[in-house]
Amino acid sequence: MRITMLATVLALSITATPRTGQAQEPYAxxxxxxxxxxxxxxxxxxxxxxxxxxxxxxxxxxxxxxxxxxxxxxxxxxxxxxxxxxxxxxxxxxxxxxxxxxxxxxxxxxxxxxxxxxxxxxxxxxxxxxxxxxxxxxxxxxxxxxxxxxxxxxxxxxxxxxxxxxxxxxxxxxxxxxxxxxxxxxxxxxxxxxxxxxxxxxxxxxxxxxxxxxxxxxxxxxxxxxxxxxxxxxxxxxxxxxxxSQTLGYRTLEQFSGGDVYQLKVMLNALGFFKRGETITARGPDANLFTAETVAAVDAFRASDRMGTPAVGGSPAGLVDDETVTRLWAALERTGKATAVRQQLLDGTMIRR
The missing domain is CATH 3.60.20.10 (Aminohydrolase, N-terminal nucleophile (Ntn) domain)
Structure with missing residues (x-):
């Protein structure tokens, strides 16, 4: 983005005519x-x-x-x-x-x-x-x-x-x-x-x-x-x-579609809450969809980490707010999986616009 500021001078009795061939330079x-x-x-x-x-x-x-x-x-x-x-x-x-x-x-x-x-x-x-x-x-x-x-x-x-x-x-x-x-x-x-x-x-x-x-x-x-x-x-x-780059945490997730949903699934998978034993790929048909299975996995993680869920504390189903993201990364750090997950997510968080 390039911004150019133009200065306009209004005069009642003076008319200024630029010299032919001379570029007008913005005042700034x-x-x-x-x-x-x-x-x-x-x-x-x-x-x-x-x-x-x-x-x-x-x-x-x-x-x-x-x-x-x-x-x-x-x-x-x-x-x-x-x-x-x-x-x-x-x-x-x-x-x-x-x-x-x-x-x-x-x-x-x-x-x-x-x-x-x-x-x-x-x-x-x-x-x-x-x-x-x-x-x-x-x-x-x-x-x-x-x-x-x-x-x-x-x-x-x-x-x-x-x-x-x-x-x-x-x-x-x-x-x-x-x-x-x-x-x-x-x-x-x-x-x-x-x-x-x-x-x-x-x-x-x-x-x-x-x-x-x-x-x-x-x-x-x-x-x-x-x-x-x-x-x-x-x-x-x-x-x-x-x-x-749709980095996980840039918005509060409830039920959406986007690259951050894929990141969430990878993290939940690494922790054993989503499609345990399977490999989560960015090209899968539902990779970016916040499905019912994803919601259930989020709620299971929140319950295991003693956070509010629909059954305990009245939180919305599948709530992924700033605290949830922080807790997910903390859990990955504790289990020694954070670096591997970040490596897997690297391409998914890149700007290509």
Whole structure:
């Protein structure tokens, strides 16, 4: 999503005629593009996914900071944002240039390099970063295996340290890259993130996947969520991601049809409450249907976990609310089956829109 703001001036006695051939520039573009912010750019070596997640205190950060290209890499260009860095650096990587050489050459040609913060990571995990002198507030960057994180005008270095720690903790776990990026971004956000305060805040995540059949788009994008303005932008980013991927827990289940119903069946099956001894497949004829058998399995689980059921406590038949989802995962953890279930559900919770 790209938003353009147009300014209209009404005058009673003045008529302005643009000069022939001169493009009219929206009023909001007359100042320099500034995204003081923090972000993470990363790759997943198992899948070849590349992505960026970012949040800031000004609107529509997704329109300027994150740049990704399937099979190539990812770029975050922020502070006094120069959007041209996105394609310039990705083009250089595509030609076989290293991130370090590409960034060094780009900065050398930029008279405003001291006001920039730029990070680039290639699909093979090599990376480079630059943080200029910038404004009088904490700014810095950090690189790790398969990721780079950076920020400016932050409450302190603990923000990007939290982002890094979260992303490192999810390495090798059965989660899609977009999911991991949002979680890592939130780890920095809850510590204060951007030092400034204001009502207009935004966040974005963009991920591309070069594997055939993983995206409906020719550019391979599997996730492109741009929360232009929200009181809780990272929380809204998570809500949208979970809703679009139909991740179990994004809605309260009673009797519905959808990908989250399939996930519920897999979890109940692993715990022995649904089709014990059978294998639950995503392509089955009733995989996404909340059938009477599913309702009975939910009620049996709730009864075993001492939760309310139609017979005990008067809860609706087959009720799957936030507490039920939490209890299901807790039961899977206790039985040592959580990781295997997450691995089975991985494809079923992916965005392909």
């Amino acid at each position: 573009w007359r100042d320099s593009l500034v995204f003081h912010t923090f972000s993470i750019a990363a790759i997943d070596p198992r899948t070849g996914e590349v992505g960026v997640a970012v949040t800031t205190r000004v609107p529509c950060v997704g329109n300027g900071v994150p740049w990704v290209r399937k099979g190539v890499g990812a770029v975050a260009t922020q502070a006094s944002t120069r959007t041209e860095y996105g394609n310039e650096l990705l083009d250089a990587l595509a030609r076989g240039e290293s991130p370090e050489a590409a960034l060094k050459r780009a900065l050398a040609a930029d008279s405003g390099f001291q006001s920039r913060q730029v990070a680039v990571i290639s699909v093979d995990g090599r990376s480079a970063q630059h943080t200029g002198t910038g404004p009088n507030a904490w700014a810095g960057h950090r690189a790790g295996t398969n990721y780079v994180t950076q920020g400016n005008i932050l409450v302190g270095p603990e923000v990007i340290e939290a982002v890094a720690k979260s992303f490192e903790a999810s390495e090798g776990k059965p989660y899609h890259l977009a999911d991991r990026l949002i979680t890592a971004l939130n780890a920095g956000f809850v510590l204060g993130g951007d030092k400034r305060h204001g009502l207009r805040t935004s966040a974005a995540v963009v991920v591309a996947d070069a594997r055939p059949g993983m995206s409906r788009r020719s550019d391979g994008q599997t996730a492109n969520i741009n929360v232009c303005e929200n009181a809780d932008p990272v929380g809204e980013l998570r809500r949208i991601y979970d809703a679009v």
